[in-house]
Amino acid sequence: MNLTLKIWRQKDSNVRGQMVEYKVTDISEHMSFLEMMDVLNEQLVNAGDEPVAFDHDCREGICGMCSMYINGEAHGPDRGVTTCQLHMRMFNDGDTITIEPFRAAAFPVIKDLVVDRTAFERIQQAGGYISVNTSGNTQDANAIPISKHAADEAMDAATCIGCGACVATCKNSSAMLFVGAKVSQYALLPQGQIEAADRVRNMVAQMDLEGFGNCTNTGACEIECPKGISLDNIARMNRELMKASF
């Protein structure tokens, strides 16, 4: 298929970017979106132009690195997939595809489609862990009984890959689905109870400090999340913070 691409080009974080139009031809419908971008970049390199910078790593939908806003949606029009797992069969010959970086004041553009998502790492560092004695006397985690329901819910929350699609798609640039998932995956398990109050207080404080917006429960994040993280995690985080504060 032949496509017209409108891509955000920005030299670095200090200059203003703009949309630039490119044409790509003979794109197979079996290609992933990133492979289509590779074809474009080969074309640009061969012509002596600067290739389009974009984040990618595993290309298997599990690392959370790819991050494009395609035709007005985070990770494009397909559901439950990251950009690397989005296939060109979702588009039609002759389409014009708009490709932008994830937008949020807390996710500044580094170059072209690459944004700085280290705010998520700082939120994780503020409390997204459990402290375990690893001196050799560590208790076997499987020795603590956990109900199937709690284990499943914790696992569902833990499938968040921290890609930032929730922030990118939120009209308020809120990070509450990400933080809610990270708070929940520990809050649901006995191992997470000891530090539960400090965890939620510190992670929410860091989230606010990073400049993310306030959730207004539109539910867009849940729809666009490639891992299907539920809004229930935000409600749980709210409960956890209330419990920790009163």
Added chain:
Amino acid sequence: MSGFFKSSIGRKVAMALSAFFLMFFLIIHLAVNITSLFSENLFNELSHFMGTNPLVQLVLQPVLIFGVVFHFVMGFILELKNKKAQGVAYARNNGAANSTWMSRNMIYSGLVILAFLVVHFADFWVHEINVKYINVQPEDPSRYYHELVEKFLPMWRVTAYVVAFILLGLHLAHGFTSAFQSMGSTAGRKATLQKLGKVYSIVIPLGFIVIALFHHFNH
């Protein structure tokens, strides 16, 4: 505790608490007004009680005014903070793909409701304050029904009320379940709350619309 209400989640909870209070008030308001459809006397009695009872006038009324002002001011503060968090706008954004119009435009439905409240306060509340405290009129417990009917005679006012109540319905269609979600409502209650929210957001505005239309076309 003060730290909690300074956090993003604390502000959401404060918004939800004021919303619960206002939603409860709407039920009371509709329950009183709906009596005007079938009993002039009952409506006058209830209105007279509301207008003269010291608990309602000196405690509940100031709390209500505070609740309304708080909900609007906090709504504007959150909107400004959220705008600041957004950064550069998307060249193409398909909001309809993942969220309802109501949920994305609470500030606009809220602004219409605010404009309506200005008219509503000028219509009823300012008049009440005037006859009770400024140009004091002799007490007349039967005046309320006629004042209500008189207000709904002009078509422009009925139209404005209907439009405002449709927007109120859209505001509530998202706001009802959103308030429970902000308060940390559990997953098991989601389906029930969504159904309740639908019923509430239709019944309340429709009730007020019926009252306005009834008095316009029957007098």
